[in-house]
Amino acid sequence: MSTEAKKEVKKAVLAYSGGLDTSVILRWLQEHYGCEVVTFTADLGQGEELEPARKKAEMLGVKEIFIEDLREEFTRDYVFPMFRANALYEGMYLLGTSIARPLIAKRQIDIANQTGADAVAHGATGKGNDQVRFELTYYALKPDVKVIAPWREWELKSRTKLLEFAAQHQIPIARNKLGEAPFSIDANLLHSSSEGRVLEDPWVEPDEMVYQRTIAPEAAPDKAEHVEIEFERGDAVAVNGRRLSPAALLTELNALGRKHGIGRLDLVENRYVGMKSRGVYETPGGTILHVAHRAIESITLDRGAAHLKDDIMPRYAELVYFGYWFSPEREALQALIDHTQKNVNGTVRLKLYKGNTIVTGRKSPNSLYRLDYVTFEEDSVYNQADAQGFIKLNALRLRLLAMAGRK
Numbered sequence: 001m002s003t004e005a006k007k008e009v010k011k012a013v014l015a016y017s018g019g020l021d022t023s024v025i026l027r028w029l030q031e032h033y034g035c036e037v038v039t040f041t042a043d044l045g046q047g048e049e050l051e052p053a054r055k056k057a058e059m060l061g062v063k064e065i066f067i068e069d070l071r072e073e074f075t076r077d078y079v080f081p082m083f084r085a086n087a088l089y090e091g092m093y094l095l096g097t098s099i100a101r102p103l104i105a106k107r108q109i110d111i112a113n114q115t116g117a118d119a120v121a122h123g124a125t126g127k128g129n130d131q132v133r134f135e136l137t138y139y140a141l142k143p144d145v146k147v148i149a150p151w152r153e154w155e156l157k158s159r160t161k162l163l164e165f166a167a168q169h170q171i172p173i174a175r176n177k178l179g180e181a182p183f184s185i186d187a188n189l190l191h192s193s194s195e196g197r198v199l200e201d202p203w204v205e206p207d208e209m210v211y212q213r214t215i216a217p218e219a220a221p222d223k224a225e226h227v228e229i230e231f232e233r234g235d236a237v238a239v240n241g242r243r244l245s246p247a248a249l250l251t252e253l254n255a256l257g258r259k260h261g262i263g264r265l266d267l268v269e270n271r272y273v274g275m276k277s278r279g280v281y282e283t284p285g286g287t288i289l290h291v292a293h294r295a296i297e298s299i300t301l302d303r304g305a306a307h308l309k310d311d312i313m314p315r316y317a318e319l320v321y322f323g324y325w326f327s328p329e330r331e332a333l334q335a336l337i338d339h340t341q342k343n344v345n346g347t348v349r350l351k352l353y354k355g356n357t358i359v360t361g362r363k364s365p366n367s368l369y370r371l372d373y374v375t376f377e378e379d380s381v382y383n384q385a386d387a388q389g390f391i392k393l394n395a396l397r398l399r400l401l402a403m404a405g406r407k
Contacts (some may be wrong), residue, residue, distance in 0.1 A: 037062055079190055079246070081337075082095060086294055095321060096188065105122075106141060121147060158166050229292045235341075236292065297309075297364045
């Protein structure tokens with residue numbers, strides 16, 4: 001941002017965790033932009049105490065501090081709609097980090113409007129996907145907002161320089177940050193993500209210390225555990241007969257997944273900015289939920305609707321991964337997906353065992369599964385001779401090709 005543009009910034013809302021990066025950014029904004037900084041810290045179920053972030057912001061002279069528990073909104077309005085789509089980026093990734101960014105960015109814009117701020121700031125680097133996800137949301141919701149991305153502007157290009165800046169400006173850093181974990185961690189209620197440093201070589205197996213949310217499948221109980229998940233209109237509403245709020249339900253499934261070593265993924269993926277990256281993800285409850293949702297859809301969705309959903313799923317997942325949550329195309333796909341879910345009701349029974357989520361039963365008042373049609377025993381509802389004409393009609397173009405001598 002130019003010097004003149006910097007002078008125009010009066011107040012900025014910073015997505016603030018209280019960690020090394022965003023604490024340095026806070027002070028850097030005050031010095032280099034001379035602007036008032038409003039901090040916003042979101043509790044998305046990352047499992048960290050957030051009050052220290054408030055105290056550090058106060059120490060750094062921040063007068064407007066927002067700390068919000070967004071776990072229910074995150075699960076209800078972001079995670080569950082995405083899971084109705086069975087979204088997997090590149091066929092494997094359950095999009096745990098991707099789906100959190102639009103909510104954080106949305107709340108930054110809400111707070112900017114509430115406090116009269118004219119700018120928003122984030123701590124995403126210029127190499128990653130998050131800068132895109134944050135900023136596409138900012139511009140979708142407040143087209144004229146000024147965006148500050150320090151990692152694309154400043155000269156603090158290494159962890160060492162960040163620590164030196166913190167020391168020079170008397171910014172307190174937790175002791176474990178001085179030694180620092182040899183990889184980067186992002187976490188929320190849906191998942192944890194680890195990448196960088198010791199994980200950068202995709203040939204080297206991750207050390208067990210990398211895993212935050214699950215025990216090793218080898219160390220999981222030798223006895224399987226059965227669980228039943230109830231669905232209404234495509235959303236999970238109860239576990240083992242107990243109705244739970246969205247966030248409470250995902251928390252319950254996380255505990256079960258952790259116990260049985262479920263939801264680990266070591267993935268090399270294609271970032272939106274063009275490079276490949278290696279990440280180690282843990283999505284224990286989400287993995288169980290994904291398997292269960294597909295199981296209840298298997299008996300409640302018509303073939304055409306089910307196959308259409310599978311056709312559009314990669315596009316939907318890509319939109320979430322790239323940061324287009326608030327785009328008209330994502331919203332249009334969501335409307336289609338949600339329409340298919342009106343009869344996705346019922347219960348799925350699963351067996352959890354050493355990293356595996358195994359479907360053992362499914363039932364629904366809206367089931368399309370008809371035993372009288374599929375039975376191998378004698379029936380009175382299906383005339384097997386009808387299949388002959390069906391097959392001949394479908395084979396007609398193949399026969400014509402063969403008769404013309406073409407393969």
